[in-house]
Amino acid sequence: QLQLQESGPGLVKPSETLSLTCSVSGDSLSRGNYYWAWVRQPPGRALEWIGSFFSGGDASYYNPSLKSRLTISADKSKNQLSLRLTSVTAADTAVYYCARPLLQFTHYFDSWGHGTLVTVSS
């Protein structure tokens, strides 16, 4: 059974870089054609797609609103998905989820991690 587990620092200072990892078990980032995604949710607010990594071609896709600060990649040897967001501000405070779509080549997500809360504060 597919399991996703986000990890990373719970507190990041303004202007610094946020780095998160999503550990995947029960599936392989080296297999298939999935758009593995990062989604975030500020406290009390709606979901926001951050970006995706396509395992079928090793391409990354970003939300244009975050693209200049964002890098999403995969370490296939560790079966981990990574997110790196630079120059963070309080607006980046959110629960960060990794997710995988239901089927290959699709874009609706049926597998989610539990999420990790990241607070940006000095």
Place this chain on the structure above:
Amino acid sequence: DILLTQSPATLSVSPGERVTLSCRASRSPISNLAWYQQKPGQAPRLLIFGASTRATGIPDRFSGSGSGTEYTLTISSLQSEDFAIYYCQQYHNWPPYTFGQGTKLDLK
């Protein structure tokens, strides 16, 4: 970007009621639409994809419909476990995928 507007923001309902939630897109067509349920402290749960196809294990009291710019999630007879926030998501025109602002169901 395609903006999704959900209405109402909050709906006060009683168990057993029929509930209809709306999701309107800023432009059409967006046949590629999904619905999620989210309970406090939990990740979203996929309910519907392709506007009207129930995901695996989703009870048949949940149904999706719509076309063009107007989409609806209907719960035929609300159960106590259905009190949650519901989000629509479009994946017709991406990047980016976009989500609506959510509709919260609370107890009347």
